[in-house]
Amino acid sequence: MGMLDGKVAIVTGAGHGIGRGHSMELAKHGAKVIVNDLGGSERGEGEGRDADQTVDLVKARGGEASANYGDVSDHEQCGEMVQQAIDTYGRLDIVVNNAGIVRDAAIWNMPVEDFDKVLAVHLRGTWSTSHHAATYFRAQAKAGNRINGRIINTTSGAGLTGNFGQTSYATAKAAIVGLTLTLAQELASSGVTCNCVGPSGLTRITATMPGMPDSFEPDEIGDDEFHPMDPANSSPLVAWLASDEAGYVNGQVIRSLDDRLIWMQGWREKKTISNDEKKWDATKLGARLGGEVFGLQPTGLKFEQA
Numbered sequence: 275m276g277m278l279d280g281k282v283a284i285v286t287g288a289g290h291g292i293g294r295g296h297s298m299e300l301a302k303h304g305a306k307v308i309v310n311d312l313g314g315s316e317r318g319e320g321e322g323r324d325a326d327q328t329v330d331l332v333k334a335r336g337g338e339a340s341a342n343y344g345d346v347s348d349h350e351q352c353g354e355m356v357q358q359a360i361d362t363y364g365r366l367d368i369v370v371n372n373a374g375i376v377r378d379a380a381i382w383n384m385p386v387e388d389f390d391k392v393l394a395v396h397l398r399g400t401w402s403t404s405h406h407a408a409t410y411f412r413a414q415a416k417a418g419n420r421i422n423g424r425i426i427n428t429t430s431g432a433g434l435t436g437n438f439g440q441t442s443y444a445t446a447k448a449a450i451v452g453l454t455l456t457l458a459q460e461l462a463s464s465g466v467t468c469n470c471v472g473p474s475g476l477t478r479i480t481a482t483m484p485g486m487p488d489s490f491e492p493d494e495i496g497d498d499e500f501h502p503m504d505p506a507n508s509s510p511l512v513a514w515l516a517s518d519e520a521g522y523v524n525g526q527v528i529r530s531l532d533d534r535l536i537w538m539q540g541w542r543e544k545k546t547i548s549n550d551e552k553k554w555d556a557t558k559l560g561a562r563l564g565g566e567v568f569g570l571q572p573t574g575l576k577f578e579q580a
């Protein structure tokens with residue numbers, strides 16, 4: 275018995291890298307997988323049948339999969355992808371929003387078209403696929419056919435802590451966390467969870483970054499032998515989050531780095547200051563911030579680092 279027997283999954287951007295690893299792992303545990311990929315370059319230029327190779331690999335290992343060549347930045351095509359899962363396999367249980375591109379440059383060198391395109395693929399793509407899946411999950415729940423729906427999104431260290439040259443990518447990846455936290459609230463009553471994974475691994479995307487090694491060999495992704503930079507290292511976590519057993523895990527952000535899984539904690543209160551005079555005065559406010567919030571020592575009229 276596989277942990278995901280009878281389940282149907284969509285993995286977006288699954289023609290390469292991390293998405294390929296997720297598809298193979300989900301199929302290994304019994305899920306039937308719609309392998310989505312628009313194809314094209316890591317910058318999001320061109321298109322191709324990149325999904326086919328992942329489908330072939332899943333099938334070669336005894337799993338079931340079908341290709342979808344849709345563009346996740348196209349809202350209608352995301353709807354068609356959800357419909358393809360239902361038409362092909364009769365249902366949908368799991369959505370892994372993984373598709374992504376990079377167009378890195380410092381903000382002063384980044385064309386606005388590149389900013390828009392990166393947000394369209396990562397953020398709008400995650401929203402659109404989730405929108406169509408959520409509509410289906412809710413309709414099923416209302417009809418008395420409750421599905422343990424699972425939406426698993428993809429963030430990144432850049433989105434959680436920022437990264438030079440990645441204003442578009444980091445913005446999208448941070449926003450995906452906000453989207454995850456909100457979907458976790460909106461869909462809980464329908465029996466659906468939404469979590470976010472921050473994967474890692476040598477892929478076409480990391481290969482574009484200065485000083486990074488080449489991407490992992492496609493046929494070595496998810497190899498039995500452990501490699502700290504295998505793009506499939508987060509895939510067992512994704513498979514478990516997709517399972518019925520994981521129903522109590524909702525709205526979580528979990529990073530995967532080599533063999534470690536790191537549960538992240540978001541914005542927490544650092545310090546609160548209140549004001550006896552109620553209405554704040556900018557000058558007095560500044561005098562209190564340096565000492566009370568930032569712990570600086572007063573020297574003359576100014577606060578300076580001790």
Ligand SMILES: NC(=O)c1ccc[n+]([C@@H]2O[C@H](COP(=O)([O-])OP(=O)(O)OC[C@H]3O[C@@H](n4cnc5c(N)ncnc54)[C@H](O)[C@@H]3O)[C@@H](O)[C@H]2O)c1
Nearest residue numbers: 287290291292312313345346372373374430474475477479
């Ligand atoms: N590699 C890392 O270390 C790392 C770290 C953190 C997050 N991520 C995230 O993991 C995800 C997968 O990235 P990867 O590193 O495997 O890169 P990758 O280039 O190997 O995979 C991304 C896939 O998305 C596909 N894609 C791009 N635009 C698409 C579109 N509009 N519609 C459908 N598919 C599209 C690409 O064709 C590609 O196959 C991305 O969301 C990325 O931001 C990667």
